[in-house]
Amino acid sequence: MRLIGARLTTVEPGRCVIELPVRDDLTQQHGFVHGGVVGMIADSAGGYAGFTLMPADASVLTVEFKINMLAPAAGDMLVATGEILKPGRTLSIVRADVVALQGERQTRVATMQQTLMVMHGVADEKI
Amino acid sequence: MRLIGARLTTVEPGRCVIELPVRDDLTQQHGFVHGGVVGMIADSAGGYAGFTLMPADASVLTVEFKINMLAPAAGDMLVATGEILKPGRTLSIVRADVVALQGERQTRVATMQQTLMVMHGVADEKI
Amino acid sequence: MRLIGARLTTVEPGRCVIELPVRDDLTQQHGFVHGGVVGMIADSAGGYAGFTLMPADASVLTVEFKINMLAPAAGDMLVATGEILKPGRTLSIVRADVVALQGERQTRVATMQQTLMVMHGVADEKI
Amino acid sequence: MRLIGARLTTVEPGRCVIELPVRDDLTQQHGFVHGGVVGMIADSAGGYAGFTLMPADASVLTVEFKINMLAPAAGDMLVATGEILKPGRTLSIVRADVVALQGERQTRVATMQQTLMVMHGVADEKI
Numbered sequence: 001m002r003l004i005g006a007r008l009t010t011v012e013p014g015r016c017v018i019e020l021p022v023r024d025d026l027t028q029q030h031g032f033v034h035g036g037v038v039g040m041i042a043d044s045a046g047g048y049a050g051f052t053l054m055p056a057d058a059s060v061l062t063v064e065f066k067i068n069m070l071a072p073a074a075g076d077m078l079v080a081t082g083e084i085l086k087p088g089r090t091l092s093i094v095r096a097d098v099v100a101l102q103g104e105r106q107t108r109v110a111t112m113q114q115t116l117m118v119m120h121g122v123a124d125e126k127i
Numbered sequence: 128m129r130l131i132g133a134r135l136t137t138v139e140p141g142r143c144v145i146e147l148p149v150r151d152d153l154t155q156q157h158g159f160v161h162g163g164v165v166g167m168i169a170d171s172a173g174g175y176a177g178f179t180l181m182p183a184d185a186s187v188l189t190v191e192f193k194i195n196m197l198a199p200a201a202g203d204m205l206v207a208t209g210e211i212l213k214p215g216r217t218l219s220i221v222r223a224d225v226v227a228l229q230g231e232r233q234t235r236v237a238t239m240q241q242t243l244m245v246m247h248g249v250a251d252e253k254i
Numbered sequence: 255m256r257l258i259g260a261r262l263t264t265v266e267p268g269r270c271v272i273e274l275p276v277r278d279d280l281t282q283q284h285g286f287v288h289g290g291v292v293g294m295i296a297d298s299a300g301g302y303a304g305f306t307l308m309p310a311d312a313s314v315l316t317v318e319f320k321i322n323m324l325a326p327a328a329g330d331m332l333v334a335t336g337e338i339l340k341p342g343r344t345l346s347i348v349r350a351d352v353v354a355l356q357g358e359r360q361t362r363v364a365t366m367q368q369t370l371m372v373m374h375g376v377a378d379e380k381i
Numbered sequence: 382m383r384l385i386g387a388r389l390t391t392v393e394p395g396r397c398v399i400e401l402p403v404r405d406d407l408t409q410q411h412g413f414v415h416g417g418v419v420g421m422i423a424d425s426a427g428g429y430a431g432f433t434l435m436p437a438d439a440s441v442l443t444v445e446f447k448i449n450m451l452a453p454a455a456g457d458m459l460v461a462t463g464e465i466l467k468p469g470r471t472l473s474i475v476r477a478d479v480v481a482l483q484g485e486r487q488t489r490v491a492t493m494q495q496t497l498m499v500m501h502g503v504a505d506e507k508i
Binding site: 255256257258279280288289290291293294295297298301315316317318319320321322323 | 382383384385406407415416417418420421422424425428442443444445446447448449450
């Protein structure tokens with residue numbers, strides 16, 4: 001996440017927001033942010049959202065995610081918001097949406113559905 | 128893709144291979160390559176595989192993808208192979224697998240199923 | 255849908271509700287409604303929701319869907335609600351949620367993300 | 382599965398085949414088998430394939446699946462083949478393909494990627 005310059009701006013129980021200022025080296029041939037980068041911040045926002053509801057001695061693992069690209073990721077900033085749909089003892093199901101901000105304009109660019117695994121006894125540094 | 132140092136090593140009709148030498152700045156807290164980076168090379172390998180069977184005046188767009196993480200992405204090199212399952216006039220369905228190489232050992236780390244859209248009349252530079 | 259006894263109870267622009275009274279022959283060995291049946295009403299609710307915003311001369315085709323099972327589908331009635339996230343000229347992206355009702359209790363049992371294709375010039379009977 | 386007349390024809394370690402003779406009440410307005418029915422046999426073929434590698438005291442639960450429809454499901458018989466990609470102690474990842482048979486002709490109609498959960502200590506009847 002450091003690599004692409006993303007920052008965690010909100011972390012609260014079951015919810016997490018990641019902001020990514022758009023840089024030239026994150027865009028592809030048409031000037032839009034690369035789909036893989038959009039996937040990366042969605043995956044991270046979902047993972048952190050799930051992590052907030054896991055026990056202190058647990059870490060989080062992405063089992064799988066599915067992402068639909070809804071519009072080209074054009075703008076000055078991307079904002080990914082992850083929200084937990086169902087926390088569980090072993091698995092948590094999460095959703096994340098990514099919007100692009102350009103001045104006043106806000107466009108939803110992607111939506112993701114994700115399954116996380118709770119790794120008990122393998123504590124991650126809490127955020 | 129330049130950002131992470133990935134390179135396209137094979138492009139043939141309906142198939143594409145991308146190699147990613149593992150660098151420290153691509154790994155997360157446990158020393159494995161970040162899931163988002165794995166998703167990025169899978170998405171790209173799938174997209175290029177689909178692109179090889181599209182007409183000369185068309186470009187490719189990722190509609191959606193779904194990726195399962197099968198094992199931690201640990202190793203010296205990740206190799207993503209995209210293969211087209213069904214080319215179409217408007218949509219193409221693609222699969223990609225990612226393996227990690229460590230010396231002689233090869234581990235499948237992820238598998239992806241993807242839907243691509245053929246954008247007619249919006250030519251991309253052919254690879 | 256007739257086969258399983260599902261009925262379309264709400265159809266409005268971009269939204270559709272399907273109700274399924276639970277019958278013994280829809281349940282599996284543990285007494286819960288079969289996951290495939292849950293998938294079927296979610297797929298249908300999503301498809302109809304997308305269809306409501308398509309032109310009169312078009313029909314709808316499911317490109318793909320991804321469904322997470324959130325809880326066992328136990329109850330007297332299942333209700334699937336499809337809502338369009340992004341209508342498009344060629345593709346529409348839809349979400350559907352399935353809840354189980356047992357007396358006063360309501361449990362979310364599944365959530366689905368779906369891609370639909372608009373088939374222009376192949377009219378379906380409008381609902 | 383009884384409801385739709387599907388039958389399990391092959392069960393071997395990590396692999397399962399389900400056959401579905403096409404009946405009129407399984408088809409939709411265009412004469413193709415309903416997508417939800419295709420999803421149901423794919424889900425079942427995947428689930429049984431995973432189940433074959435689970436311990437005797439365990440049962441299987443579908444966590445999620447994602448299915449791409451590749452061609453209209455037209456024919457006399459549908460055949461769904463599930464194969465395990467990665468068996469695990471807690472989760473197993475499976476793939477299933479569905480083909481339609483019409484006389485000599487065979488068409489791939491769907492492909493599915495699925496996550497299963499191993500429910501230890503909740504034995505299902507072994508097939």
